[in-house]
Amino acid sequence: MDPYRRRVVDTELDELLTGLAAVAIEGAKGVGKTATAQRRADIVYALDDEQQRELLAADPGRLDRGRGTVLIDEWQRYPTVWDQVRRSVDRDPHAGRFLLTGSAIPAETPMHSGAGRIVQVRMRPMSLAERGICEPTVSLRALLSGRRQPLEGESPVDLPGYVEEIVGSGFPGIRPLPARARRAQLDGYIARIVERDFPEQGHPIRRPATLRAWLTAYAAATATTASYNTILDAATSGESDKPAKTTTITYRDVLSQLWLLDPIPGWLPVDNAFARLAQAPKHFLVDPALSARLLDLTPTALLSGTGSGVRVSYSTNTLGQLFEALVALCIQVYAQDNEARVRHLRTRNGDHEIDFIITGPGGRIVAVETKLAATVDEQDVAHLRWLGTKVGDLLADAVVITTGRYAYRRPDGVAVVPAALLGP
Template sequence: MAGYLQRVVDQELDDLLAELPAITLDGPKGVGKTETAVRRARTVLTLDDPGQRELLIADPGRLERAAPPVLVDEWQLHPPVWDLVRRGVDRGAEPGRFLLTGSASPIDAPTHSGAGRIVRLRMRPMALAERGVETPTVSLRALLSGARDSVEGTTNLGLEAYAEEIVSSGFPGIRQLSGRARRAQLAGYLERIVEHDFPEQGHLVRRPATLRAWLAAYAAATATTTSYNAILDAATAGDSDKPAKTTTIAYRDILSQLWLLESVEAWLPTRKQLNRLGSAPKHHLADPALAAALLGADTRALLNNTVGKRPHVRDGVLLGQLFESLVTLDLQVYAQPAEAQVRHLRTKNGDHEVDLIVERPDRRVLGIEVKLAPVVTDADVRHLHWLQSQIGDELVDAAVIYTGPEAYRRQDGIAVIPAALLGP
């Protein structure tokens, strides 16, 4: 366990295991679920080991006889485990008895949802605060409190560092690599999805090149509400033999089952004056590094790094989209322990848009704009002021996440926060 980096979900797990008998930790392969879960287990049943899987099939009772806490790793490879755990809970299992991890939704669903018995937690790739690149000075939970306290802190991280963090990945085993090795590992990860994970989920990919092209088109739509029809058209431009719509729906479904899509749903409040909001989701992959890899974009492709000059953004919008995806990942990680949801807002005609909305359980919200810039201007906060005019006190706070060095509050009360200084 040497070198283990503390994750935000660690505290969530400890809090819930102290009172609940069964937790399942869901997330894509390589995100660190097993490493996190095994630290809390006395018995580990690893179901991607055929031998251990067969032993459990032959003797299901070993699950309840095992010394707790019992970790069932990759439980989806033997879905009856779910019902075994559920029945154990019904028979009065003590808090912290069972911990499951899963890298995919099972093909054969359990007979019972587990609602009320098994609590699900999502584990995502590492947010910036978990990567150790900087010590956060601003808490998302504090922003959500509505206290509107002062924000402060300074970081030396700038545009080049954020571009490097985007391509470095939040997967623990990948980000420790450098350069070519990291790119090769990301390429191998994506190849495994096409060649292995799709068939394992019961979908034989007859045209792998089409799936790869669709994934690249989806990556190019990162942080946008581009329609799925437009994504398909971009993936098959010039191809007279386009795949059926049902095929691309299957792509989305299976990628979701693998926890690899992180669409941000539209915020749809019930207020009458906001009844003209769009409902399309914003597209994100689980890790912006996957999107960058699909598009062949490393830091050299994202930045103009002319000798003797400060690095600056290349022409185009890709780095801005990927930076928003990185910030979105951060917010999803930090919002989960606060029981908050990450959404976005866009009016149907596009005249107003707030990049991200963090909604508390009581439906009051924090509005956030994401800016790939070292300076925040009045123009950058105009949509936040519009949102304030629409919902009043239901907006508990507003912030701009940017690439500059200082955390502070503007005179209008809007917080300005470097991405690296935001934490849970």
């Protein structure tokens, strides 16, 4: 097996476990939670193993007797263990006692939220910085500082390279596979969502084809603010017997419980300066490779602009949307490392849009646009400049993320950063 590749979330876990008794790592199946947690564990209970579930059920006191860090893997398989850990922490709150990993919010929720005892940490698929394709030279932390320092760095990744990263997946177990095996694994991942994960969440699917079509329509809505009604209409085009709206809300809710949806909310400034900002979220699946696979898009099809066969009004530039999804994944990972939040900006009439608004702990923001090109012109920075006139010193930095080779700062101060050169 390949040696473990350190993840961005490792730094967060190292810091939290020196002061907290229990940390839960949560995220979609296959993102690498178990591998990351096992490196810190002295005792492991894998609760996808029925015998180990029965062991904890028969003798919950063994959690108190454990020495070192106890890992409870796939805790949602036995939700009672959440309350057992909470009570154990009440009895002994010294740091680094428990790690829990979970791939779903359990249908049978624990009696207590765990607030004040168990801190939850999100883990996502691998960002570009974690994939080892090149060394980042521009950090989000530096951008959030507002110092606007000169930038440098040269990226070896060109447009076909980014397309390969989109379809190649950020799931550690899928990414190293040959192309055909990778496609088969992604197909299996999607099939498992429909056939196993929904029933395990208490929602057996009567019409699997409809859920699959809804997922495909959602993938086509990547990086848009299309309404859920619009997505449903796209999924059931030409059908007279459409599922009820409550059914599609269930789809959304269960996929969220499985950590498979990763939408970015709309942004509203703290001082409410923009009364006309729209607040609809931008849609993203947890890994752009899932979107590409649902749309049956290969690297050749993406580069040629053909192949998906999905005809919906909101899908106008699929490669651009999926590149934005790849950047969104990276920014979410890096922002979490910096205790920052990611939003997007769109005015109600659509005359001003900014792809990402990253808000740091001090309230200052970094505004980010993505561009599926190597160069940046005046049109690409127009909305960033507009925002600067509205928020003034609140804007720590303005960035255009590209598929180009070089990181640099324009004469107007806007940072131009190839996606592969951005890091935490």
